[in-house]
Amino acid sequence: MFSRRKKYLPEATVYGLIGGIPKTFGGRTGVCLQRADAFAELDGRHVEILTLSPRNDDPEALTARLRGEGRIGKKVTVRSVWADLRRASPHDLAQIASHSTESITIDPAKLPDFDGKPEIKELDDSGKTLRSDRFREDGSRYFSYRLGGENETKSVAIFDTRGRPIAQWNEQYELYFAWFDWLIGSEQAIIINDGPPLARYLHQYQRENVILVQTIHSKHSADPTKRSERLGWTYTPALKNVDRFDLFAVLTQSQHSDLTDLNYIMDNAAVLPNMTAATPMRRIKPRSPGTGVMLARTTFLKRIDHAITAVHSARQSGTDAILDIYGVADEAQEPLETLIEELDTHGTIALRGFDPRAKQKFEQASFTLLTSEYEGQPLVLLESMAAGCIPISYNIKYGPADIITDGVDGFLVPDGDIDAMARRIKDLHTMDEQKLMQMRQAAIRRVGDFSPEKITQLWGAALTRAVSNKQRPAEVDGNARLSSVRIVDGELALRVVLGGDAASGPEWALLSWTERKGGRFGRLPARLEQVGGETQVVTTAHADDFAAVDHGHIDFWIDLRVAGHPCRLRIKGAGDLEPQPLGHLEVYATRFGSLSLRFPALD
Known part of the structure; x- marks a missing residue:
């Protein structure tokens, strides 16, 4: 499947980590397995996928099943914490137990x-x-x-x-950490976590010989460019603790830019797209320009009704277009069936259900449609392009614009614009055959940029940097003391003096805030200044910056990196501060003298 030419990855044992592997899956689990298989085959190494779900307590059977499905090769195996604990010898159990101090x-x-x-x-x-x-x-x-x-x-x-x-x-994750320690020992290792909920505690697993990698597979909020928008619960733990990972893997440059602009990521993130194993078509097969195929589970998230309506509209304008939709039936199945019946499409638009050979349909199709509300990096676009099938996609967050060059190897249309999508279907139908063939060839060439070899090479470079930058785990001894606070025209201006080791040449500083009884979190820009021999953090905030919180209290912190180590310090020294209004909020000092915000009590 792969041609091994050189070593891609640093000299370290690589583990994939995921909560569990269900019987049917896609998305993150599929990416985790595909990456592990590429690493193993290209680098000539063994890779283990670590699972924490009790449902995966027969890892040998699961490994055999995944190999039978072609998901992984012989160099990849699944390992379960529960199978290891159940089968471990007295000696191995004693070794795992030795990592407990309770x-x-x-x-x-x-x-x-x-x-x-x-x-x-x-x-x-x-x-x-x-x-x-x-x-x-x-x-x-x-x-x-x-x-x-x-x-x-x-x-x-x-x-x-x-x-x-x-x-x-005291906590179950501490048992997982003991298992990791037993597995890894003193050897150099890399753990790549594809399970977002695990980030709640995984960031605490700090070992000098272990590189921790956290991935993000989807957009981080409903409107990912706005600071006031709430982070999605899925990725809040990962982003809240992002600085404690050695590498934070983002699928697309556009999401990396948005996360950077909002100060969620700083110096440890890299753009590492998903790879595709789709084989680029060597000889483009002739096909009718109006033939469309779509692969998507029938969920409301995929907005398949938009695709159906667009194709129907194209037909109404005289285009001889058809659309076959393949995918597992889900909650939108019945409404979609009703829509097709109401439009009276005469069989030109059909829900074909799940078909294990559905991807092969791209080889006969002229175009495919992507109408999702959001994606991480839709591999279905690359799979269609590998077959010379032209993608017509909403320009959504994230992925389509990072894959498709509009008018060259596919089409991007404004999000939700059904009429624009219908026009592009019509354009394909009337396009000069030579131009259409050039687009198909360009689509096939574009897929090469996401080959296992190229993406593994990107991973190798990022992991090598992470290994080189790895510091011995240590907590930064320091404090953050409020020096001044001003509120003018709805803007909160703060000066905070750093003390202890935190004042010794921090590489950067941010103002971070957390919802005291909830998971909401955000970070705001700040700058470092040297004033009278003191290291100060200067920053501003507006009431709208905290629009993700609608009740309760918000606490302020300073985030830093000092000598390669992350540091988060509560802003203290606010004991003399009188409560002051900040828009609909109130700045105040807690009973411990820390700086916070609150929603004033209603009379």
């Missing part, structure tokens, strides 16, 4: 007995796990989890082969 307080006599099932679980009314016990085939317990409450503390424990507790942690 006292063992769990009492096995108070735990449920084995009832023949591999797991005994208790859930609350919302589906949250209250208690979980997992057992080996011989009935011995190997894991126990207690959420905690009034009469018990939260605990995570593992047990030896005789069912006796040998280690305990």
